[in-house]
Amino acid sequence: MPEPIQLGLTGANGRMGRALQALLSDDARFALASKVAHSDDWRAARELDIVIDFSTPEGFDAALGYCESHGVALVSGTTGIDAAQRRRFDAAAAKIPVLYAANFSLGIAVLTRLLRDAASALPHWDLEIIEAHHSRKVDAPSGTALALGRAAAGARRQDFDEVADFARHGHTGARPESAIGFSSIRAGEIVGEHTAFLVGHDERIELTHRAYDNTIFARGALHAAAWLAGKPAGAYSLDNVLAA
Ligand SMILES: NC(=O)c1ccc[n+]([C@@H]2O[C@H](COP(=O)([O-])OP(=O)(O)OC[C@H]3O[C@@H](n4cnc5c(N)ncnc54)[C@H](OP(=O)(O)O)[C@@H]3O)[C@@H](O)[C@H]2O)c1
Numbered sequence: 084m085p086e087p088i089q090l091g092l093t094g095a096n097g098r099m100g101r102a103l104q105a106l107l108s109d110d111a112r113f114a115l116a117s118k119v120a121h122s123d124d125w126r127a128a129r130e131l132d133i134v135i136d137f138s139t140p141e142g143f144d145a146a147l148g149y150c151e152s153h154g155v156a157l158v159s160g161t162t163g164i165d166a167a168q169r170r171r172f173d174a175a176a177a178k179i180p181v182l183y184a185a186n187f188s189l190g191i192a193v194l195t196r197l198l199r200d201a202a203s204a205l206p207h208w209d210l211e212i213i214e215a216h217h218s219r220k221v222d223a224p225s226g227t228a229l230a231l232g233r234a235a236a237g238a239r240r241q242d243f244d245e246v247a248d249f250a251r252h253g254h255t256g257a258r259p260e261s262a263i264g265f266s267s268i269r270a271g272e273i274v275g276e277h278t279a280f281l282v283g284h285d286e287r288i289e290l291t292h293r294a295y296d297n298t299i300f301a302r303g304a305l306h307a308a309a310w311l312a313g314k315p316a317g318a319y320s321l322d323n324v325l326a327a
Pocket of ligand 1: 093094095096097098099100119120121122137138139141142143145159160161162163184185186187188300
């Protein structure tokens with residue numbers, strides 16, 4: 084039996100943190116060495132191999148700072164981070180192994196591949212991405228919806244920031260042909276739903292993924308962390324994990 088991976092968990096008291104701990108209690112691959120609920124807790128962190136971060140943009144910064152300065156691998160699923168934070172994360176890949184996914188479900192990873200295919204095969208069809216989440220979610224559109232939009236824009240060789248259409252209210256004018264539109268629903272206890280509408284003349288494709296339980300993200304993050312531990316410095320994605 085190999086030595087267990089020494090794991091640090093940040094956002095430990097949150098919904099994802101609790102889902103991860105429930106799985107970890109029965110997972111011999113990992114030893115839960117440090118739990119971080121606030122940035123100050125990093126001062127007491129033990130020697131770690133890897134950190135899993137599902138917290139807040141502030142928690143993300145603190146985890147990245149700790150991992151970079153201590154040479155620890157980082158898996159993050161925190162959403163709502165800005166472009167500068169994402170750049171710092173990618174730059175850290177020169178020193179440590181890092182893996183970010185806006186959604187750790189394997190189903191979403193495959194949906195992303197399907198959407199890339201459909202968007203590039205049907206470059207002139209209108210594309211709209213609709214997502215639904217629980218009423219406590221504070222960022223919109225979801226990180227997953229944005230990642231799906233970026234994947235589709237990439238497949239169509241479009242500049243995402245130019246084609247993304249986030250707000251429609253009042254006299255909007257006609258839909259620009261190349262737009263990728265986003266809509267968000269916030270209600271009740273919805274765990275996470277994403278649909279990409281591809282609409283052509285008199286026909287439509289809908290690609291939908293529904294998450295029924297947060298456990299799928301926690302399971303995917305642990306799968307990714309077990310895969311990432313011991314890898315050389317670099318930026319990895321869930322696609323790399325799926326292909327392995
Ligand atoms: N990528 C994916 O697959 C995926 C899946 C689900 C969720 N998420 C994302 O993961 C994040 C957490 O989701 P959640 O549903 O678990 O949210 P949550 O229940 O609100 O948990 C977030 C936790 O982070 C803690 N926190 C705040 N500041 C911190 C800091 N500086 N250091 C460490 N922890 C800190 C919060 O503590 P306090 O309450 O004390 O502030 C809270 O316990 C969100 O960004 C969410 O969108 C991603």
